[in-house]
Amino acid sequence: MRHLLDTTDLSLEEIDDMIKLAMDIISDGKKYAHVCDGKKLATLFFEPSTRTRLSFEAAMMELGGNVLGFSEAASSSAAKGESVEDTVRMVSCYADIIAMRHPLEGAPKVSSFKSGVPIINAGDGGHAHPTQTLTDLLTIYREKGRFDNLTVGLCGDLKFGRTVHSLIKAMSRYENVSFVLIAPKELQVPDYIITDVLEPSGAKYVQVEDMESEMPNLDILYMTRIQRERFFSEEEYLKHKDAFILDMPKLENAKQSLTIMHPLPRVNEISTDVDDDPRAKYFIQALNGKYIRMALIISLLKWGGALE
Numbered sequence: 001m002r003h004l005l006d007t008t009d010l011s012l013e014e015i016d017d018m019i020k021l022a023m024d025i026i027s028d029g030k031k032y033a034h035v036c037d038g039k040k041l042a043t044l045f046f047e048p049s050t051r052t053r054l055s056f057e058a059a060m061m062e063l064g065g066n067v068l069g070f071s072e073a074a075s076s077s078a079a080k081g082e083s084v085e086d087t088v089r090m091v092s093c094y095a096d097i098i099a100m101r102h103p104l105e106g107a108p109k110v111s112s113f114k115s116g117v118p119i120i121n122a123g124d125g126g127h128a129h130p131t132q133t134l135t136d137l138l139t140i141y142r143e144k145g146r147f148d149n150l151t152v153g154l155c156g157d158l159k160f161g162r163t164v165h166s167l168i169k170a171m172s173r174y175e176n177v178s179f180v181l182i183a184p185k186e187l188q189v190p191d192y193i194i195t196d197v198l199e200p201s202g203a204k205y206v207q208v209e210d211m212e213s214e215m216p217n218l219d220i221l222y223m224t225r226i227q228r229e230r231f232f233s234e235e236e237y238l239k240h241k242d243a244f245i246l247d248m249p250k251l252e253n254a255k256q257s258l259t260i261m262h263p264l265p266r267v268n269e270i271s272t273d274v275d276d277d278p279r280a281k282y283f284i285q286a287l288n289g290k291y292i293r294m295a296l297i298i299s300l301l302k303w304g305g306a307l308e
């Protein structure tokens, strides 16, 4: 049985296959309408979500399967003190596959030891969000047709932004990808991303504090929200909350071929007037999340022998 706990659980070949499967689903969704007939997905969300939970549920429904689960810890027996391992052990008796979001880093991994079915990490604290990364990769593939020879700007809260950590891990495995890490010093990527991911990969990277200087070089600009819920004090959050706001004047020197991405939700870091620019792809990115999650559900169930 396979789980998806971090992006690196998948080989590059498996990612390629999943992207191809998602592209086929996009071109002929009807072909997949009964692939998961009789199967159940449980969504165990101990933290708020709109896109990830609902796109997982829509994905399973479009595959002919059913969904069950909860959207907050307060409505589960976690509120009575049940451990996450016990919860997963129970739910794996009721469902064929589980997508879990949890505020504690490593909770999906710990749960996977007790689970009888595949566990998908749908975001664990500030650590990782591998299905967002698959969403991002499908978006990059659809926009650029490749993953290599790209300059990727990541902007905002790079310290707590788990989508950024997962995306760097994924993109640094491809050839000639350069990273521009745009953040205030206090919100730069954790040290392990430099020492354990970027340095060993040999990928070029720069760390800067302003958005405009590197804008003309970027093929992709990945904006992120300042993660209010992960700050230790409101004062610290308020200091950084308006650190970067992408608006049309800031795009003046950007490439016409730039792809602007954001995992969403947006607070104020992208001005709404950018939404109408053809380079803004963040809402299409959210739609891609449903297609790649359909491909992921099929793949994990097949690898586990639950689907032919």
Ligand code: CP
Residues within 6 Å of the ligand: 048, 049, 050, 051, 052, 053, 123, 132, 263, 264, 265
């Ligand atoms: N991108 C993302 O994880 O969004 P949600 O928090 O709404 O699931």
